[in-house]
Every structure is written in C-alpha cells, then in structure tokens.
Amino acid sequence: SGQILNVSYDPTRELYKEFNAAFAKHWKATTGEELEIKVSHGGSGKQARSVIDGLDADVVTLALASDIDAIAENSDLLSKDWQAKLPYNSTPYTSTIVFLVRKGNPKGIKDWDDLVKPGIQVITPNPKTSGGARWNYLAAWGYAADKAGGSDAAGKEFVTKLFKNVPVLDTGARGSTTTFVQRGIGDVLLAWENEAFLAINELGADKLEIVVPSVSILAEPPVAVLDKNVDRKGTRKVAEAYLTYLYTPEGQELAAKHYYRPRLPQLAQKYAHQFPNIKLFDINKFGGWTVAQKTHFADGGVFDEIYKPGQ
Amino acid sequence: MTVSSGFSLFRRRNRSIIPGFGLTMGITLTYLTLIVLIPLAALVIRPWEIGLSGFLHQVTEPRVLAALRLSFGAAFVAAAINAVFGLAVAWMLVRYDFWGKRVVDATVDLPFALPTAVAGIALTALYAPNGWIGQFLDPLGIKVAYTPLGVVVALTFIGLPFVVRTVQPVLEELDTELEEAAACLGATRFETFMRVIFPVIFPALLTGFALALARAVGEYGSVIFIAGNMPMVSEIAPLLIVIKLEQFNYAGAASVGIAMLILSFIMLLVINLLQRWSRRWAGV
Amino acid sequence: MSGHTPKSRVTLSEPTWVKALIMLAGLGFLGFFILLPLAAVFTEALRRGFGAYAEALVEPDALAAIKLTLLVAVIAVPANVVFGIAAAWAIAKHKFPGKSLLLTLIDLPFSVSPVISGLVYVLLFGAHGLLGPFLREHGVQIVFAVPGLVLATMFITFPFVARELIPLMQAQGVDEEEAAITLGASGWQTFRRVTLPNIRWGLLYGVLLCNARAMGEFGAVSVVSGHIRGETNTMPLHVEILYNEYNFVAAFAVASLLAILALVTLVAKSLLEWRHGAELAATARRH
Amino acid sequence: MSININNLTKRFGGFAAVDGIDLDIHSGELMALLGPSGSGKTTLLRMIGGLDFADEGTLLIEGEDATIAEPHARRVGFVFQHYALFRHMSVFENVAFGLRVSRRRPKISEAEIRTRVMNLLELVQLAPLSDRYPNQLSGGQRQRVALARALATEPRVLLLDEPFGALDAKVRKELRRWLRDIHKGMGVTTVFVTHDQEEALELADRVAILNKGRIEQVGTPAEVYDNPASAFVCDFLGGGTRLECVVADGAAVIGGARVPVVNDLPPPGPATAYIRAHDIDLAPAGEAGTLPAIIRLIQPVGPQLRLDLDLDGKVVEAVLDRHATPLLLAPGQAVSLRLRRANVYPA
Amino acid sequence: MSININNLTKRFGGFAAVDGIDLDIHSGELMALLGPSGSGKTTLLRMIGGLDFADEGTLLIEGEDATIAEPHARRVGFVFQHYALFRHMSVFENVAFGLRVSRRRPKISEAEIRTRVMNLLELVQLAPLSDRYPNQLSGGQRQRVALARALATEPRVLLLDEPFGALDAKVRKELRRWLRDIHKGMGVTTVFVTHDQEEALELADRVAILNKGRIEQVGTPAEVYDNPASAFVCDFLGGGTRLECVVADGAAVIGGARVPVVNDLPPPGPATAYIRAHDIDLAPAGEAGTLPAIIRLIQPVGPQLRLDLDLDGKVVEAVLDRHATPLLLAPGQAVSLRLRRANVYPA
Ligand SMILES: Nc1ncnc2c1ncn2[C@@H]1O[C@H](COP(=O)(O)OP(=O)(O)OP(=O)(O)O)[C@@H](O)[C@H]1O
Ligand SMILES: Nc1ncnc2c1ncn2[C@@H]1O[C@H](COP(=O)(O)OP(=O)(O)OP(=O)(O)O)[C@@H](O)[C@H]1O
Numbered sequence A: 001s002g003q004i005l006n007v008s009y010d011p012t013r014e015l016y017k018e019f020n021a022a023f024a025k026h027w028k029a030t031t032g033e034e035l036e037i038k039v040s041h042g043g044s045g046k047q048a049r050s051v052i053d054g055l056d057a058d059v060v061t062l063a064l065a066s067d068i069d070a071i072a073e074n075s076d077l078l079s080k081d082w083q084a085k086l087p088y089n090s091t092p093y094t095s096t097i098v099f100l101v102r103k104g105n106p107k108g109i110k111d112w113d114d115l116v117k118p119g120i121q122v123i124t125p126n127p128k129t130s131g132g133a134r135w136n137y138l139a140a141w142g143y144a145a146d147k148a149g150g151s152d153a154a155g156k157e158f159v160t161k162l163f164k165n166v167p168v169l170d171t172g173a174r175g176s177t178t179t180f181v182q183r184g185i186g187d188v189l190l191a192w193e194n195e196a197f198l199a200i201n202e203l204g205a206d207k208l209e210i211v212v213p214s215v216s217i218l219a220e221p222p223v224a225v226l227d228k229n230v231d232r233k234g235t236r237k238v239a240e241a242y243l244t245y246l247y248t249p250e251g252q253e254l255a256a257k258h259y260y261r262p263r264l265p266q267l268a269q270k271y272a273h274q275f276p277n278i279k280l281f282d283i284n285k286f287g288g289w290t291v292a293q294k295t296h297f298a299d300g301g302v303f304d305e306i307y308k309p310g311q
Numbered sequence B: 001m002t003v004s005s006g007f008s009l010f011r012r013r014n015r016s017i018i019p020g021f022g023l024t025m026g027i028t029l030t031y032l033t034l035i036v037l038i039p040l041a042a043l044v045i046r047p048w049e050i051g052l053s054g055f056l057h058q059v060t061e062p063r064v065l066a067a068l069r070l071s072f073g074a075a076f077v078a079a080a081i082n083a084v085f086g087l088a089v090a091w092m093l094v095r096y097d098f099w100g101k102r103v104v105d106a107t108v109d110l111p112f113a114l115p116t117a118v119a120g121i122a123l124t125a126l127y128a129p130n131g132w133i134g135q136f137l138d139p140l141g142i143k144v145a146y147t148p149l150g151v152v153v154a155l156t157f158i159g160l161p162f163v164v165r166t167v168q169p170v171l172e173e174l175d176t177e178l179e180e181a182a183a184c185l186g187a188t189r190f191e192t193f194m195r196v197i198f199p200v201i202f203p204a205l206l207t208g209f210a211l212a213l214a215r216a217v218g219e220y221g222s223v224i225f226i227a228g229n230m231p232m233v234s235e236i237a238p239l240l241i242v243i244k245l246e247q248f249n250y251a252g253a254a255s256v257g258i259a260m261l262i263l264s265f266i267m268l269l270v271i272n273l274l275q276r277w278s279r280r281w282a283g284v
Numbered sequence C: 001m002s003g004h005t006p007k008s009r010v011t012l013s014e015p016t017w018v019k020a021l022i023m024l025a026g027l028g029f030l031g032f033f034i035l036l037p038l039a040a041v042f043t044e045a046l047r048r049g050f051g052a053y054a055e056a057l058v059e060p061d062a063l064a065a066i067k068l069t070l071l072v073a074v075i076a077v078p079a080n081v082v083f084g085i086a087a088a089w090a091i092a093k094h095k096f097p098g099k100s101l102l103l104t105l106i107d108l109p110f111s112v113s114p115v116i117s118g119l120v121y122v123l124l125f126g127a128h129g130l131l132g133p134f135l136r137e138h139g140v141q142i143v144f145a146v147p148g149l150v151l152a153t154m155f156i157t158f159p160f161v162a163r164e165l166i167p168l169m170q171a172q173g174v175d176e177e178e179a180a181i182t183l184g185a186s187g188w189q190t191f192r193r194v195t196l197p198n199i200r201w202g203l204l205y206g207v208l209l210c211n212a213r214a215m216g217e218f219g220a221v222s223v224v225s226g227h228i229r230g231e232t233n234t235m236p237l238h239v240e241i242l243y244n245e246y247n248f249v250a251a252f253a254v255a256s257l258l259a260i261l262a263l264v265t266l267v268a269k270s271l272l273e274w275r276h277g278a279e280l281a282a283t284a285r286r287h
Numbered sequence D, E: 001m002s003i004n005i006n007n008l009t010k011r012f013g014g015f016a017a018v019d020g021i022d023l024d025i026h027s028g029e030l031m032a033l034l035g036p037s038g039s040g041k042t043t044l045l046r047m048i049g050g051l052d053f054a055d056e057g058t059l060l061i062e063g064e065d066a067t068i069a070e071p072h073a074r075r076v077g078f079v080f081q082h083y084a085l086f087r088h089m090s091v092f093e094n095v096a097f098g099l100r101v102s103r104r105r106p107k108i109s110e111a112e113i114r115t116r117v118m119n120l121l122e123l124v125q126l127a128p129l130s131d132r133y134p135n136q137l138s139g140g141q142r143q144r145v146a147l148a149r150a151l152a153t154e155p156r157v158l159l160l161d162e163p164f165g166a167l168d169a170k171v172r173k174e175l176r177r178w179l180r181d182i183h184k185g186m187g188v189t190t191v192f193v194t195h196d197q198e199e200a201l202e203l204a205d206r207v208a209i210l211n212k213g214r215i216e217q218v219g220t221p222a223e224v225y226d227n228p229a230s231a232f233v234c235d236f237l238g239g240g241t242r243l244e245c246v247v248a249d250g251a252a253v254i255g256g257a258r259v260p261v262v263n264d265l266p267p268p269g270p271a272t273a274y275i276r277a278h279d280i281d282l283a284p285a286g287e288a289g290t291l292p293a294i295i296r297l298i299q300p301v302g303p304q305l306r307l308d309l310d311l312d313g314k315v316v317e318a319v320l321d322r323h324a325t326p327l328l329l330a331p332g333q334a335v336s337l338r339l340r341r342a343n344v345y346p347a
C-alpha cells in the first residue's frame, strides 16, 4: 500500500480531511491500491521551511505561490516553473479576504476605511509567518492604492494605519481566529473567506457575522508536486493524481463545501449563491508573488518598515 | 623490576581507589559531545556565511533589539517576582504549619512538569479580557494577555519552582539557634531577618533567581499564546528566531540564537560573581 | 503577675499579622499561578462532559500522539539516566581538573532556548544542514522524524538526572564506597550494592522530572517535528493542533492528560520526599 | 543578678522535660548544670534565658519576675553549644551585633562600638583575628567569639550550653581554665550545662545534678563528690565499682571485710556500695581485713597505673600512683585489696 | 602480619602530608598513630589500607610488597572515623557484606555467612540488634558494627581511623577497654589513629608520634611518656609547665634549684625544662633546694587537688592527691615547690 504526505497550511484542515478520504477511495477504485495520505498543517511559511529542511512531502498545498517559490529557490525539490504544471496557475480553488465582526456589527464596520478609524481593533496574523496575513495585507494595500488612483504611497499609509490598530499578531490564521472569537479581542478579524464561514459554523452564528468589503483580493492558494521527493519515493503517479483530483468535479465540490471558491466554471456557477459577489483584484497588481514578497515581506521590506521605532 | 612494571607502578600510584573513572568519564564526554556540544557548534558556526558584520547587523536590527530587551527584561522582572513571592512561599512551607501543607508543597513543582504549551493556553484563557481573571482586571484598565505583562505572567509561571526549591532547603537547614542568638542579643524579629537570616539565604535566593532567569529568557511555548507577539512591543526573541527561520533566514536565526546565548552567559556570569561575593565568608 | 499564659518559642515567630501577610502572599501567588491554570485545564476539558473527554483521548490521532510521546520518553529518559549516573559518578567520586567547566557544560542545555535546541538539530541534520545531505543519501531521516524528536528531547532533558544525582552523591561522599572496596567488593558490586541503593530515591526523582519534561516539551520538538498528523505529533503538539481546529475540549482533554501526568509525578515525588526526606534533602533540587 | 527558680516545669506533649525544679543561683556564682543526656539541662537553661517558656512555676532574676520576659529584657547572654555564630559576619561584626541592634537610645556610636568590641576581643585573645569569618577559625576560637559576643551587651547573667562539648580534649581543657579566669575577672553570674563530670567539678562554684527533669543534688564540687546524696549522683560522678554489701555495726561489710562508709549510713541490711578506683590499696595476699583478688591487667597511663582486678569474678578497677607503687605487679598475680572507703546506698 | 614501612611519602600538590616515614609494626601488635591534627595520621593509615597510594617508598605486609596492591588483596580491615556503615543495610547485612562480595570460590554458603556474622555480632555484643538499621543505633553501637564488619573478612591487619573520635567521653572510655579485649582475643595486628594522648597511652602496645608528616618517636606508652625523645613529644603528651633552665653538672638548674633530669641530658647551657603537674611536691616555705611560689587557686577535682601556683609571675600547674595532702592550703599562701623530675631539651 502506498503513502503520500501532503504538507499544507492551517485553514485547509477540514478540506483535506474529507478530500483525502475521497481520493483514497477513488484511488482504490481505480488502481486497487490502498493509499494512506498523511497531512501536516501549520503556518504556510513554516511549512515551506520544513519542506526545505527535509520534511519528506510528496505534495505541498500552501497559502501562496511565494512559499512554493521559496521551496523551488532554496532547494532542488521542484523546478522554478512549477506553477505552469497544473491548470489555473496550479491553483485548484481560490478564496478571498473578508471581515468577521461580532454579531450585530456593533462598530458598524462596512468597508476597508472603517478599519483604520481610531479605536477600532483589527485582528490579523503576522504577515511574516502567515500566508493568510499576506493576503490580508495586500488586499488592504490594493484597496487603498486603487482608491487613490494607484498610489503606492496611499497603500503604504493605509496599511501602516491599519497595523496601528492591530493589538495582537498571532503566528497563523487559526491563532488569530481563536484570539478574536474565544478571547473576545478586537472588533474585526481579517480572515480567509473559508475561515470566516468555518468560524461561524464551528463557533457560533449567534456570535459572529461576515462583512464583505467592496473590494478584495483574489487569493490563490497553489499546489505542487515535489518532483525530487516523489521520484525518490516512487510516488509520482499517485501524487500527480492526487493534485489532479482537486480539479475534478468531485474535488471541486469538496472545495466548495469547505467554502473555497471552485475553479471549474460549472461548479463556480453552481455555488455562486454561496459566495458573495465582490470585486476582486489579483496578485499581478503587485507584479506577481516574487516581487510582492520581496517588496513587502522580506527582511527589511515594507512590512518591517511599518514597525520601525518612532512611527 | 622490569620497565613495564615500573611504568605500571607509576601509573597505579596516582590512581584513585574508586574505580570506573575512565568508563564513566568516557560516557559523560561522549554523550555530552554528541548531544550538546556538536549541535551547539553547528549553531555557532552557522552565521559565518554572513560574517561578523552580518552578524552584528542582524542582532542590532531594532526589532531584534526590542525582542531581546523584552525577553531579558520580562525574564528579569519575572525572576524578581519569583524571588519575592518564592521566598514567601518557601518561608511559609518551612516555618508554618497549616492544613494541606503537603499538597501545597507538591504543587510548587507543577510548572516543571506541565507542558509549556498547555500552560500558555491555560494562562491565556485565564488572563484574556474575557477570562476568569482578565474579566476583573479589564474594567480596571489592566491588560495582561497580549501585552508585555502577559509575557511576564507566563515567565513567572515557568520560573516559579526555581526560587522556592533553592531557598527551601537552605531555610530548612538554617539553624534556629542563629535566630535565638540574635534574639538574645536584643535584635527585633525584623532585624533578625534582615541581618541574620537574609544574608545567609541570599546566595541561594540568587541561585534561584539565576535559574528562573535562565529558564525564562529562552521560553517559547507558554509565551507565544499569551504575548500578542506585536513587533517591537510583545515579540520575544525566540519567536523572532522562529520568524527568521520561516523567512529561510538561517543565518539570522542563528545570529539571534547566539546573541541570546552570549547575553545569557554574561548575565549568569555576573550573577555567579555576585553570588560568590555574597558568599565570601564561606571561602577559606 | 504569675498567672500568665504559657507561650513557647516566641522569639522565633513573627507577629501574627506578618505571618498572615506571608501566608496570604504565598498562597495567593500559588493560587494565581498554579491552581487557577490547572483548574482552567480541567474545566475546559470537561466542558462537554466526561463522554466527550474520553472520546478525545481514544481518537486515533490522539492515541498516535500518546504512543509517540511514550516512545520518545522511553528512549530519551533511559539515555539520560545512563549519562546522569555516569556523570555523577565521575564528578562526585573523583577528582580531576576542569570539573567546574564540565558542570557548566552539563547545565548548558538548561539555559538554551528550546527553540534553539530544536534549531541546532535542523542546522545539523536538515536537508541543508552539515550532515543532512550525507545522511539523506543513505536514507537516514533524522529531523521531521522520530530520531529528531528524540534528540531534541534528550537535549532539553539532558541535565535533569545528572543535576539531581551530583549534589546527592557529593553530599554522600566516598566513605561507603571505600568501605565496600576494602571489604573486597569490585567496582560494579560497589555501585550496585552500595551506591545505587543510596541514590535510588534521588535517581527516581530525577527520572520522574526528566520524564515529565520529556513528555511535555513543546518548543524544541515543534521545530523538528514537521507536524505530520498521526506520525510526528507528540502530545503537546497534538494539543496545539486540536486547539487550532477549534476542538477546545479535545485540546484540553489531551492537555489534562499531561497535567495528570504532571500531578502523578508530583504526588509520587512528594511521597518519596515524605518517606525518604533525609536522603533527598541533600540534593539542591535545581533543574 | 541572682536567679530564683521556683517549681519550674516544662512539658513536651505529656512528658515533663523539666519537672518542678527549685534552684537558687547566687549573684556572681559559676553554677554547673550536670546530668546525663535527656535529663533536662538544656530545657532548664533555655527557660532561664527566655528561649522557652515554662508551663508552671516562676523564675526571678534579681528579684524581678522574668518568667515570661523576652530574652533581651532579661539581659542574659547565651552561648550555644554549636556557637551559632553568624557565618556571614566577621569576628568583629559578630561581637558588635548586639550593640548594633541595641534598643538603647541614643544609638551607641561607631567609635564606642569599636572600642568595646576590641576590648572584648582582647579579653578573649582574638583581637588579631577580628577580620576573619567564623569558618576560618578553629573550634576553640569560635567558642571564644561566641562568648565575646554574649558578653558584648553586658548581660547580668551568662548562660552556656555545653560550651566545650564540640571541642577536642586538649582544647576543652585549655578553655576551661580560660573560662574560669574570665568569670573571675568579670564576676557575672554564670550558668553552664555539661554532661562531663570532670568539667563540672573542675570549673563550677556549685554543681546542680539533674536526672529525669529533677534535681538530685546541689552543692560545691567537693560536697557532691565526697558526699553524693543518692546512688545516681554517686554513680554519675564516677562512683567506681559497684559491689553488694551488708550494712551492719555502722560500716559496710563486703566479702567479710569491713569498709568505712563516708556518706550517711543507710539502715542495716543489704545495700549497694560504690568503691572508687582511687580508694583501693593493694596489699600482699592474705593480709587481714582485705579481699583476695587476682590482677587481670596492668596498664601504665601517664603518671598512673590502672589495674583490672578479678574479685570473685567481678572486675574491679583500681588506680595507683605509678611512682609510688612499691610492689612488683604482674598480670595473674594474686593480691589483697584494702578498700579505704565506700559510698553506700539502700539496695 | 607484620608491616614494614620504608620511606613512605605522599604529597598533595607540593605539600608532603606524609614525609618519608619508616615504621615497623610487629605481628599481633596494637599500634597507635598519635599526633596533632594535620600531622598525616589519616594519610599514613589510608596508604597502609590501600585507599591511597604512596608517591615514594615501599610498604611490605608480611614481607610481601603491598605498595600498590588493591585493598582486598592486602587483606586489611578498615574502620572509618565516621563508621561509613551502609545506611540501607541492616546491621546483619553490613557485617555480611564482605562475605557476600568475597571473590573466594566456592561462594561462602548462606548458612556459613549466618554463623560467622552472628558470631561476630556476639563478639561485639550486638546480636540482638542484628535487624536494625545504622540510623537506629547509638554512636557507640555503630562503631562496634563497623568493627564487626571489618573483622568479618578475617583481615590480617585491622586499621582504625580515630575509632572513638565521634563519641562522647563516657562511651569513649567504655569502648577503649572493649577494643583492648577484642584485640587480645583475636590477636590481629591493629593500627589505630588518634589525637587523644590518653587514649593512645591507655590502649596501645606501642605508640608512634607523628608531627608534620614525620615520626618523632616510637615506643611503648611508658617509654614515650617517661622518656619523650623531643620537646614536641614531651609537650604533646602533657609535658606540664614549661620553664627555662640551665643545664650544668648533669642536672637542670631552675631558679637556683637542681632538678633531676629523666631524659638524655642535653649539652650544658640554657635549655627548656618540662615539669609535669604530678612531679611537683609542696613543701613549707623556705625549705632548701625548693622554689618559692604563691598559691593562686585550689580546685578539688574528684580524688585530686589541682593547684595553680605563681612562680615568679609564671603559672605552674600542680596536682596533689586530695587524701594525701597534709598541709592546709589556701589561696594566697606562700609555699615552696620541690620539683621531683624534669624533661629537658636544648633551648
Ligand atoms: N522541643 C522539644 N520537643 C519535644 N521534646 C523535647 C523538646 N526539647 C527537649 N525535649 C525532650 O526533653 C528532654 C530533655 O531534653 P534536654 O534537651 O533538656 O536534655 P539535655 O539534658 O540537654 O540533654 P543533652 O545532654 O542530650 O543535651 C529529652 O527527653 C528531650 O527529648
Ligand atoms: N586529599 C587531600 N588533598 C590535599 N591535601 C590533603 C588531602 N588529604 C590530606 N591533606 C593534607 O595533608 C595533611 C595531613 O592530613 P591528614 O588527614 O593525614 O591529617 P590527620 O593527622 O589525619 O589530621 P586529623 O587529626 O585532623 O584527622 C593535612 O595538612 C591535610 O590538609
């Protein structure tokens, strides 16, 4: 019987729990082989680092392309053009960033501008360690920059103000959700759309509600096969099938069920009612992940500047 | 007498009568080298690729400095709190009889045994604004969780047993005759404590303080849950190491690690000197 | 005038209000920092009743974590026991130059951040570490696998047994060993029949604490674990995972198991102290 | 500075460690409390010093009731068996301690403290060591520091618990004379505890002999040695060999020999006699009024000759002056014993 | 079972704790190593026992070189000062230990171990306590267990380090006699260390007196007491009062009085004389050949009268027999001293 390891990020726990079972069944049905699928979850950056350091993964399913880029850059596990190997930029599902507020929206938060008002506490994880947080950051930046006619200065000013309103920086998306929901800290949580839905289901529709901003970012969590590992372990076939299965209607159904926006047009349509209609911009606005990562999140990047003393 | 027996004579005259030195020393050094020294050497040589200037640049970044300041500052405050209250606890356990004393005594060691992550989660649950304790502090404007104060709380928790457990035996062995002698000479209870008891337990108190401090400086598991992790404010140095690691900045992570080691070492050295000074009467 | 009430040892007690203040400070401190966190763990664990509690513990991933934790402890603790006894024997029963340096080195892991303790093994055995590539070529996986967890745990708990035994054996001196040797006992017989019985409670105490810490370590193992569900998650890591799945009851249930372990350790320890107080009193009790 | 103890009792649990003791200690006197271990000596001394408080009875110091007074109010100096020196203070600071914490106002000036401490250190011959710490001193030196410290506050009464108990034989002997001299010089009422008979007899003006919390006898060393009031006292003060005897005609009859009795004669009938080793003379075998015995062992010890003699299967110890022993003695030899005197108590 | 020690030396760092010692211990003898603290007694004993190894010199036991032999190969029994009993073993098991770990083959049977241990416990009078643990015993009892344990392996040589050092005076005296009896009964060559002169003189067949790692004198108790080979030995063995004198005409002249010299006379000229307290007689003031003195203090101690006498400002101690002192003495009285004998050494 075979075994593969999927190294993923925090908010996909529920999705892959179900998806793995489904794929194992599918695999058994098509090949007759028993398949055991192991998963590892954690902050997206940490997971990428583990893979680089030798965590023996067959596939990675991370929060953003730059984390897989980092793997390609810092190891020889997969080639730099990994993103071209699967449809839709190797992103079988997408998501976006929405706001989670307390029931009844007591602070009256409607859109991004409300987040930088004095006295509003915003909860987001640390962009240095969390993939989700980087999407949060870029979504806010993009909104402000667009509003000012594409001015980076406006974007920077906006996120600087925004992070002044952040009282707690957890290391991962899940930590932030707990802080917001369980500890009662903050007025608004910036969250993956699927996290927001999950939080409402798991932790109480009576306590929370989702606020959809006017504009947000199209978050594309990518997937990839780690060539070197699968070749060494002889699992290439099953690993590729595993990721391809994400693109099948079955896989897409499961993604949708867990509030990821499906890519396949017919399913996207089927679940359109489930997802609010937001104007979305994508990462290319920032010149792609490689540039965005370097400009904003690398050591000495814009995000670090926000936390320079005396500001 | 042959040469060889002459040699063995020389050799055997200098040996100790208790056997097993070679074997046990061998085991000790081998294990120490494999488990501790080689891995730490790997840490120390890691930043070489960035050179000394790179190292200095890494550790003088404002965020690194702030984190180091927090880690060491909060650890210092926590150790100080433990010194004061730990002394009270030790005193209470040694000098007073009360119901449930044995149980209280046993629980002092809990922070040794309780996993730090569990402690972190539990403390956060308690001190969050809606927690058991936090709900009473919040209206007073006292925020514990997600502030440097929270870091101090977590570090106080993990350092708690050290002071108690180093002071307790010294207090137990403290000859009550000393106090009686002081009383006979006309000292008040307070004078007796300050002039007779305290100087004697001070070295032990210092040891406990140093141990609590050393443990607290590097603590990670219990702190990240309660700290809030705000850069420049409540971000501890070990977290910064983790963050740097996740940025694939190994040299940076190792640099911060080395900076912590060096600072801890200096700090412990100072405390050791202070301790030696405070026990100058013990040396012959 | 002489119808006084007898008092005793007035000279050695504080005024009642001082006494009350000290008790209040001591008990209050312990209450806030020990009792409440402990109560919080159990309250949360039993929030959904005992059924949910038990269920959380027999869930396969939880069982795997428990098994892994035990496995790690079963390897790391005996290794540290052998080391601790050897080090204590060499240090307490013999004279040699550099003894205090050796003592300092033994204490070293204690002042090293757990994160660093994990990091050093990644730097050594990671795919880009000093030895990693070589080991990988030969199919040896250390970090992100059980060996890494064991190594990090060994590092963290390295000083525990030695630290417990050294002061104890130093306080006991070499008289009894010398006596045994003059009576014709061999080195091993001396150790087995004279030294070991004398240090057994101190040793057991050291083992208990070493074990508790080995099972409870979080920071170091978190760095080298890889967090593979059902495979490289120890109990503390599993607690974090459950917690991150919003499965608070299960998280605290597993945590409470660790807390129970801690409590059992402490009860065993205080029973030991109660029955063998004098023997243990010689140890400086530092960890 | 006299001390009057009246029916003093101290119980631990149900057990009376000091059991209704009456004792008067005169002003300026050097009094020994002598008794076996557990006889209550320390307990009594601690009550005098105010370190323990009596369950019953009263204690007057200089006529004032001090039964429940605090130690410092009694103005006693206490010297502990194990010295209880402050380890972290130099010799000087140890002695100065009582002056520094004094409640007297105005505070004693630093200059005066210096003078007084150095005078005391001169007295105990430790002035050159004033900067040392206690653990840099020998046992005898420590004991002297302890004494100087107790004297610094000018106590009315000096109490010492087994002052030389922890010292070795030679130092013990030296310090005895020294203590006697100090006491003579200062004249402070002094009570010391000991379980060493020789020490008590050599040092004290009067000796109180305790047994099981009660006083058996109080008197000068000569009184208690020559005329022990009870078999316990006699035995405890080195009573010598114990032999059965019969009291008849105003003397003790032992194995047919009449032995003069020095203490109050018990009523006629069977009794117990104690014969001290010094009170035995050797005579050639067969002399009248003597007891036949066989020499088992001869041991010259310094100026003395110690003999173990076999008297009807019982070992009798005798001590002779080595230089004054005319007989040529050898083990196995048959000799006669002449018992010079005995202490006799009812059986 | 004789022991021949030849030029034995042991250094710690640069310091010679034992410095070229030669000593022959005869078979069956009871030898005392006597000396002040730090004189190297323990170090020498440990080398004999094989617990330390010499830097120089040789050590023969029964003619065989044992300089570097293991303790068990030497077949010595060692009794440690603080007993070093195995705390976790009963008295029985302590004594049986040496038999159980014996390398003799075939193993000693359990039945035989039982017999031998119980015999030994009978010998040391502890048979009823065989099930107790060391901490349930008194000091004297522990010492006897330690001795029984050392004897169990039938050593050729028994070594004891301050065997009674930790016991109180009374018990110490009892055990002395008991050890002498045991030694007599078993006849095993025995070496014991002590710093108590009386103990060495009373117990040993011969005494070796150590000073600073060297032997000052070896001889029977009477020899070393009567004829101390050096001022150190004389002083250490209770030399008495030290007085300046001049050697002339085969005698010592002290303050005009001629005093017979008992030891080898030093060359004429200034010298130091030691006069023992027992060697002083009192005579009415003004008698010829005497020294005038004034009585400072009279202390009856048991059977003796101890006097402090003032001789030209120097305190001289004298001991008289209380019952044989005809003069009526009082402090302040002027008397004459007749010095019976002196030990004299070059100044
Ligand atoms: N604090 C106490 N609690 C219980 N019993 C005590 C206490 N102090 C003394 N005793 C008991 O009282 C009795 C007398 O003790 P004390 O110390 O006065 O004797 P001692 O004559 O000084 O003996 P030693 O010569 O051994 O010092 C002993 O039986 C002792 O066990
Ligand atoms: N292991 C050692 N290391 C260094 N010096 C030592 C050692 N053992 C003994 N000495 C020194 O050697 C000298 C002789 O010591 P030893 O113990 O033989 O004396 P001792 O005659 O037994 O004295 P005591 O009567 O105090 O027991 C002392 O000055 C002592 O300090």
Ligand SMILES: [Mg+2]
Binding pocket: D041, D042, D043
């Ligand atoms: Mg006492």
Ligand SMILES: [Mg+2]
Binding pocket: E041, E042, E043
């Ligand atoms: Mg010695």
Ligand SMILES: O=S(=O)([O-])[O-]
Binding pocket: A009, A010, A011, A042, A043, A044, A045, A063, A125, A129, A130, A131, A132, A133, A171, A172, A173, A174
């Ligand atoms: O899991 S996150 O990387 O989105 O925090």
